[in-house]
Structures are given as structure tokens and as C-alpha cells.
Amino acid sequence: MLRMSTLFLRTLRDDPADAEVASHRLLVRAGYIRRIGAGIYSWLPLGVITLRNIERVIREEMDSAGFQEVHFPSLLPREPYEATNRWEEYGPSLFRLQDRKGADYLLGPTHEEMFTLMVKGEYSSYKDLPLSIYQIQTKFRDEARPRSGIIRGREFVMKDSYSFDIDDAGLDVSYQKHRDAYIKTLDRLGMKYNIVRAVSGAMGGSKSEEFLAPCPTGEDTYVLCPSCGFAANVEAMVTKVDSVDSSTTPALEEMDTPNTPTIDSLVDVLNERFGGGFTGAHTLKNVMVMADGKAIAILVPGDREVDLKRFQENCGGIHELRTFEDSDFAKFPGLVKGYIGPQDAKALGITVYADPRIAPGTSWVTGANKINRHARNVVNGRDFTPDAYIEAAEVRAGDACPECATPVVIDRAIEIGHIFQLGRKYAQSLSLTVLDQNGKSQVVTMGSYGIGVTRAVAAIAEQTYDEIGLNWPVDLAPAKVHIVATGKEDLPFETADAIATELEAMGISVMLDDRRGTSPGVKFKDAELIGNPVIVVVGKSLEQGNVELRVRRTGDKQEIPLSGAARAIATLVESL
RNA sequence: CGGGGCGUAGCGUAGUGGCUAGCGCGCCUGCUUUGGGAGCAGGAGAUCGGGAGUUCGAAUCUCCCCGCCCCGACCA
Numbered sequence: 001m002l003r004m005s006t007l008f009l010r011t012l013r014d015d016p017a018d019a020e021v022a023s024h025r026l027l028v029r030a031g032y033i034r035r036i037g038a039g040i041y042s043w044l045p046l047g048v049i050t051l052r053n054i055e056r057v058i059r060e061e062m063d064s065a066g067f068q069e070v071h072f073p074s075l076l077p078r079e080p081y082e083a084t085n086r087w088e089e090y091g092p093s094l095f096r097l098q099d100r101k102g103a104d105y106l107l108g109p110t111h112e113e114m115f116t117l118m119v120k121g122e123y124s125s126y127k128d129l130p131l132s133i134y135q136i137q138t139k140f141r142d143e144a145r146p147r148s149g150i151i152r153g154r155e156f157v158m159k160d161s162y163s164f165d166i167d168d169a170g171l172d173v174s175y176q177k178h179r180d181a182y183i184k185t186l187d188r189l190g191m192k193y194n195i196v197r198a199v200s201g202a203m204g205g206s207k208s209e210e211f212l213a214p215c216p217t218g219e220d221t222y223v224l225c226p227s228c229g230f231a232a233n234v235e236a237m238v239t240k241v242d243s244v245d246s247s248t249t250p251a252l253e254e255m256d257t258p259n260t261p262t263i264d265s266l267v268d269v270l271n272e273r274f275g276g277g278f279t280g281a282h283t284l285k286n287v288m289v290m291a292d293g294k295a296i297a298i299l300v301p302g303d304r305e306v307d308l309k310r311f312q313e314n315c316g317g318i319h320e321l322r323t324f325e326d327s328d329f330a331k332f333p334g335l336v337k338g339y340i341g342p343q344d345a346k347a348l349g350i351t352v353y354a355d356p357r358i359a360p361g362t363s364w365v366t367g368a369n370k371i372n373r374h375a376r377n378v379v380n381g382r383d384f385t386p387d388a389y390i391e392a393a394e395v396r397a398g399d400a401c402p403e404c405a406t407p408v409v410i411d412r413a414i415e416i417g418h419i420f421q422l423g424r425k426y427a428q429s430l431s432l433t434v435l436d437q438n439g440k441s442q443v444v445t446m447g448s449y450g451i452g453v454t455r456a457v458a459a460i461a462e463q464t465y466d467e468i469g470l471n472w473p474v475d476l477a478p479a480k481v482h483i484v485a486t487g488k489e490d491l492p493f494e495t496a497d498a499i500a501t502e503l504e505a506m507g508i509s510v511m512l513d514d515r516r517g518t519s520p521g522v523k524f525k526d527a528e529l530i531g532n533p534v535i536v537v538v539g540k541s542l543e544q545g546n547v548e549l550r551v552r553r554t555g556d557k558q559e560i561p562l563s564g565a566a567r568a569i570a571t572l573v574e575s576l
Numbered sequence: 577c578g579g580g581g582c583g584u585a586g587c588g589u590a591g592u593g594g595c596u597a598g599c600g601c602g603c604c605u606g607c608u609u610u611g612g613g614a615g616c617a618g619g620a621g622a623u624c625g626g627g628a629g630u631u632c633g634a635a636u637c638u639c640c641c642c643g644c645c646c647c648g649a650c651c652a
Contacts, residue, residue: 010587010602012586012587012588013587013600013601013613014587014588014589014601015587015588016588017582017583017587017589017644017645019645020645029587035644038643038644086652090652091650092650093650093651110652144577144649145648145649145650147645147646152651160652309651322649420652422652448652486610486611488609517609519609519611519613519614520610520611520612521614522613523611523612524611524612524613525612526613537611539610539611540611
């Protein structure tokens, strides 16, 4: 039983000045967490209890799916990460440190290497597989910009699982088992979420999905088809555009277009000269980027921006990607800034990637690679040929669903879980092999599955809070029942204590506000701010032999007789 | 890393060169009060983020550094 007279808790009347998003603001005000540094938080008792409740649900679902819990250190030696090249590849986000002898260590940002090595150390036969193991562990990432309180921290708790299979079919089964377990877990956590197609990116692997909790303060943007239910992270959005027959398109024609270095100015000139009807969508934008030191042109329709992250994820294998600077243009005198077209790319030694909207046979107005000159009727396949088609244009609400062509909607969300098929990358570089039926050595194939546990605290807070405070699902709240005793006599306090004791005996957790001399208003405000699902008030109505019962979420109030109150409260809790 | 904002008591804040750094919340003592963040009286609590400088005098002006928040870049 949590007695507020002794509970280590101080609620704040004012919003903390450094908290903007609701979950952060309320978790601080209600005394769950305190900030220690950017992206680093301490947990007070109420926060710890809530966090443990979420962990408990996750653990139960992982265990019941047959996954086994293990535990790794956060402090890790350099060598395993050297073997997979991630000591370097992870870049500045890795917390690196040295021991007294000068040996390199890191604080684990994720544990693929350690899991792989653990299995390698124990297993060596196909008969031991499949295997899925998991841990709940603190991760460290030196984020360039921690933000939104606990949503993106530099130290955070994650549940990470890994599956090990002998072949791709086995991996599919393990993946599906995790997917099912995640659905059960997030349902039990009372979260609203969408399962969304993701890009596996540099991690390789064939299949990847994210569990996104819709929320305006989320950092991820995803598309959703209102008709067929297709959902994808914007990076994984697929554009379907058919080829066009260009046999009747007139020949490429260059023209003088003085002083038109921007799409807008070009559209104006076109409309003036050819009697209107032109928009940015008729022009071809050539965005020059440097990818690991290599010059690349990205082609998108003129009315769209390039989404560099989307391009990078879909291209794969690019470490550093940035737009051209003046010094880069200096190396390519054939490129006239503001008048670039893809026609001469081959001659200039530039790789051309086209967004799928630049479909074969489509005709465009674009730069002529000469100052103050543009070209029209520039046809893909005739006047230029992209080296590859890569999704690169920004995704917009209203774009066509790749499954059913219905205009999609766009929403923001917090990424709460991510599952993906890793494949053999880690097993390969760390030599995790087992012998198959024929005694032949086989590289194991892996899956990787994560749930952000501390992030889930914030996401659930974001999805459930209201004007007066936090508002937890019944299984996650610090206590299921919050009993407030009011008045200056002993009777309400003794009565409240008795009900609390009875409820605890029934296995229902109770927070009891037994503070003497604290005014009722303060107690009510605190109860609402803390967000336990059922609030019981023992006070005034005691004269009629009643106690008052409120459901935090709905605000529904009722008076129930004192006799049998505990039983009635228990029934209400069960119904939530 | 680029842009913007900020740093004064546990929290929220006032204070643009001049008295002992002010107020609200919270905290302590006493009395009163007890159904919606109570009242009165008394009190404790601040190296004004740090350092250097300008000045008779600096929270306030200058320079350097540190930290925090927001937008963007970045982020298995």
C-alpha cells in the first residue's frame, strides 16, 4: 500500500519550464521523473512502479511466447563491435570510454553482437534451433538531439529480442511469433498503434515493420490508406507510376530562359510563353548530392522536395549523404546551378537516380546545362536514362496508395516497437554457424525485435492524459485504487485505511491519501494529476453511510454504501 | 552541426549600472481552517550557471566557457 503521508513524492503546482510535450510535463509535475541532464532522467517511486508494471506485461508476453530472458552488461568491450565494424560505423552516437589500462569500452547502444556471441558460445547444432532470447536492458546512445523528455533519451530502457534459425522459412516463423507477441503486448498496454511497413535500411534483411503509436508529438511520419489499411513509414512508402508511350512526343527543344534559376520562375516563363497550364509538376528538379564522396543527381518532379532520409534508406549502403556545396559545383563545371538537366549526366560521370514518378517515357521541362537555357520535351529513355529508380521525393497526404490507389493520409507517431529480419549479417561476421542434418556448417539467420520500454511510458501518457493530469490504463497505474480520506476527524481516515487494507488483501493495489492537515482540494488535484484509474473519497458522505467512487477516465461518480464497499470497488476495478 | 530562445532558492518567476536581490508555490513554527490547489503571524532557504574584464559600484555592460529547451540536420 502506498501511503501518501510517507510516500517519497512531491507534486508540482507549476509546469516545469523545460518541458514542452504533455507526457514530459505531467510526468515531472506528478512526481514520476526528474531531469538530470539532456536526455537523462531519474525515476521516483511512482515512475519506477509504472515502469515495472510495463516491464511486467512485456515479460509475461515474451515468456508465454516461449522466449527466454537473459541479461547482458551495459558496459561492453570493443572487440565484438570491432568484428562487425560497428565500433566505427556507429559513429558519434556511441558512448566510448576507456578503463584504467587504456582499453576501449562502450556503453551498449544495442546488443546484436552480444546475443550472437552468446548463442555461438552455447549452441552448435541445428537441433538447438529455433531459439528466441530477450533482455530488458538500459541502452545508451549519444543522440545528437535528445528531445521530448523521455521520448528520446540518451539513456533508456529497451526490451530487445533476437531469434536464431537455420533457414529463411524458420526466420519467417520466428518473425511471425514475435509479431503476434507484440500485438498481444501492446494491446495489454492499452496502446493505440499501427503496424507499419518499414525500410530495413543498412541493417539488411528482407522484412521490417514498425509499431507506431499515433501521437502529434511523435517523431515518425507514416502514411495510412483509409480504404485498404495499407500503412507504411514515409520512408517505406511505394510510388506506383506507369510508363508512358513517348513515340509521339516532339523532339527535345532547347530554349532561352533568361534569369530563371528556380522552379517558380521557370513555371512563370512557361505559362507566359505557352499559354498557361504549367505547374511545378511539369518540371524536372535535379538535386545534386554527395554520397560518400560520389556525385549523384536525384530527379524528382519540380513541385516536390527531395526527402534525403527516404532516399538514403531506400538506396542502402550510403553512410554520408549531403547536398552539393559550392566547392562541389566547382568540381563539375558542366553543371550550371539553376539550369541542371540529366541529359549530360553520363558525360559528366554523374550517377542519376530517379524517383519512380519520373517514369519511363515521361516528358519534362528541365535545365539545359547552359546558363539561362532550359529544355522541353525531355523524355526519360530517349533524352536521358536514370541509372536506377529510387524512392526519393517527399511523401504527401493524398498520394496514391500502392495497393489500391486511394489517396493516403499522413500522421505522426511515436515508434514503440520495431521488428525485422536481420538475416545473416551478424552471424556471418561473428561466425555463428551450426551443423545441419548433413553435418555441413550453416550460417544462422537472425531476427531482431525491440520495444522501447521507457518510451512506452511516455507514449501511453501521451495517448491517455487529459486536462487535469495523467490517466493510466488499470494495469499500468502506480495503484489501481486511489483512496482519499478527508476531514479532520479520525473516522474517515480509519475507514479509508480499513477499505484499503481489505482491497490489498484481495490483491488490488491501493494508494491511500492519509495526509492529515492537507486540504481536500489539494488531495483531489493530486489524485487527478497522478492518474490512478479509480478514485475513492471517504469523507462527507460518510454521514449517510456512503463513500464516493469515481472513474478517473470517464469522470463518472457514484455513491456506494460503506458496507461492502471494498467488494464493490473491486468489482468496478475488474470492469475497467 | 546550423538557426532561435533561455540560465536568479526545490519549482515557477520579477529585477537593463546604485540601499540588505523581490514575489508566488513548496518547506519549518504557532494559531485558526477542513469537499476543489485555505487564512493570519513568524521563519529557513540564493556562490544571481562558471571564469575573466570594464566600473567608485555588476544579476544587469563586454569577452570566453558551460549547461538547458525548441526547430532543422542526424538518429539499429
